[in-house]
Amino acid sequence: MSAHAAPGGMAAPGGTYDAVIVGGGHNGLVAAAYLARAGRSVLVLERLDHTGGAAVSTRPFTGVDARLSRYSYLVSLLPHKIVRDLGLDVRLRTRTISSYTPVERSGRPTGLLVGGGEDRTRRSFARLTGSDREYAAWRRFYALTGRVAARVFPTLTEPLPTRARLRRRVDDEEAWRVLFEEPIGVAVEDRFADDLVRGVVLTDALIGTFADAHDPSLAQNRCFLYHVIGGGTGAWDVPVGGMGALTDALADAARAAGAHLATGHEALRVTSDGRAAEVAYRTRDGGERTVGARHVLVNASPQTLAALTGDAPPPPAEGAQLKVNMLLKRLPRLRDTAVDPREAFAGTFHIAEGYRQLAAAHAEATAGRPPSAPPSEIYCHSLTDPTILGPDLARRGYQTLTLFGLHTPARLFTADHDAVREELLKATLAQLDAHLAEPLADCLATDAEGRPCIEARSPLDLERDLRLPGGNIFHRALSWPYAQEGAGRWGVATGRPNVLLCGAGAVRGGGVSGVPGHNAAMAVLEEGRPSAD
Known part of the structure; x- marks a missing residue:
């Protein structure tokens, strides 16, 4: 596991801290590093035996030296400001190919390659x-x-603007209408004629979001917005060493600044009178302890926050993705011989994501049926960053593949989870095989026990493993990046003045960004220096 763990046998922390952070995922670590660097005493309570949350690297296949970014796998929204402010020892690489989408036209295989120059x-x-x-x-x-x-x-790292102020900042009425006011499907259909091109554009509106192109709630627009604004360019970068390298760097920065990271300690309750708070937690040995805090920052879902404070939970969230990790002995050959597999898989490889295909999959899932042609996208991390492979695997040409399936909401898995997950995996790989010159199964590596190196995670698996409500990778529906009622100046406020939400469910949360962690820390620091004990 490429993630930080606290030393074994450490004493359970007690006393009072300026800030107690519940959850050692990347946002909690960002908040911890900022606050500790500002001279605050900081304790991070993490229930697992390692920090990193969903942004970790691990070796999922027995006896195989390949470190996969098991859950989250790319970085787009992490501001360079956070990297600079915290002095993070992390390298990001830009992919030379943006995407490849195979299709059959007039009985012959072809496709659309985006990247490699104009x-x-x-x-x-x-x-x-x-x-x-x-x-x-x-x-x-x-x-x-x-x-x-x-x-x-x-x-994103400034106090929340009002809607009107953000509109003035955009200063483009056409862009504001297209992205903020009318369903993204209108813009896609008005601007593009080709079904495949329409689908490639739309996919950014559907990653982790179960919605139709014309959903009147504009959930798809909010998803699209966050997928195209990252870094001010929309580029999606690869963390060298995998996602665990990023969260390891964050943990190092927090520790170096003086924060105390306590893994294996699960927060149970948060009580607050608005000025001081207490956090009850379960220790490694199963006992219960309490620690005091001036501020509590909750790097967990709004549902977890409600459970900790005893408040009524918000409406349930629902994830809608199938995450598949694979290790291959070699990349498969393509039916479209005009494209090198190393280029095709270097960016996002779109499968069954034509515009009509996406609509059909959404309609089937809405009716309670697993999509018959599940849409998905695949990416080969090891082409951009071979350091995640052991030297022998790299020498032999092994490669990793990460697959992210769309339109597979949690509700589909509730009746017979394992059977539905297996059915969807089989159907998803069949869609990929239709564009390959050889079966993917022939390319899969095997682990030390002879099993194929492939694992699939449904929304319910993510709920179990990471406590994501309904397996929702954003914790709840994404918000617009402007002022929301009750969210406060930084988008992290709760009903208690000194309890803040610093996870993906905060305004401007979602994805691997560190933005909610930064903003929660700024909200604390704005209150001024702590008084002496």
Whole structure:
């Protein structure tokens, strides 16, 4: 496990701290590092035996030296400001290929490759559609989202703007209407004619979000927005060494600043009178202790926050993804021989994600049936970062694959979880096999016991493993990045003045960003220096 663990046999912490942080995921570690660097006494309580939360690297296959980013796997929303402020020893690499989407047209295999330079992308569009019209539309649309990204992303680590102020900052009425006011399906259908191109655009609105292109709630728009504004450019980067390298660096930064990270300690209750608080927690040996705090920062879901404080829980959340990790002996050959598999899998490899296919999968899942042609996207981390493979595996050409399936809401798995998960995995891989010149099963590596190196995680698995409510990777529906009622100046307020929400469920939360952790720390620090004991 590439994640930090506290020394065995450590005494259970007690006394009073300026801040007690519940949960040692990446946002909790960001908050801990900022507060400790500002001279605050900080305790992080983590129920697992390691920090990192969903952003960890691990060796999931017995006897195989491959460290996979088991849950979250790419970084887009982490501001360089946080990396600089905390002096993080972490490297991020940009992928040279953005995406490849295979399809069969007129009885022959073809596809759309985005990346490798402007000319390469334009030629790929022309090969797919027979003209330059779709490429020109693509350029115009992503110029629009790029302008929004450059203006909105810096606000994520500032006090929440009002809606009107953010609109003025965007300063583009067309972009505001397209992204903030009307369903994203309208823009996709107005701007693009090709079904495959429409689907590739729409997928950013559906990652972890169960919605239709025309959902009137605009849940899909909020998901799309966060997927295209990262770093002010929308680029998705690869953490060298895997996600665990990032959270290890955060844990190191927090410890170096003086924060106390206590793993194997599970928070049970939080009580507060608005000025002082107490956190009851279970120790490693099963006992119960209490620690005092001026502030409590909860790096967990809003449901967990409610359970800790005894408040009524918010409406239930529901995840909608199938996460699959694989190790291959080699990358499979493609039916589309015009594209090298190393290029195709270096970016996001879209499967069954044409526009009509996405709509059909959503309709089937809404009716309570697993999609017959499950949409998914695949990415090969080891092509960009071979350090996650042991030297022998790298020498022999092994590669990792991460698959993220869409439109598989938690409700589908409740009746017969294992059978549905296996059915969906089989159907998902069949969609991939349709575009391969050899079965994926022939390329899978085996572990020390001869089993194929593949594991699948449903939303209910994530709920069990990580306590994500309903397996929702965002903890709840994503919010707009402007002021919300009751969220306070930084988007982290709760009903108790000195209890803050610093996890993905905060306003401007979701994804591996550190933004809620940063903002919760800023909210604490704005109150001024602590008085002497």
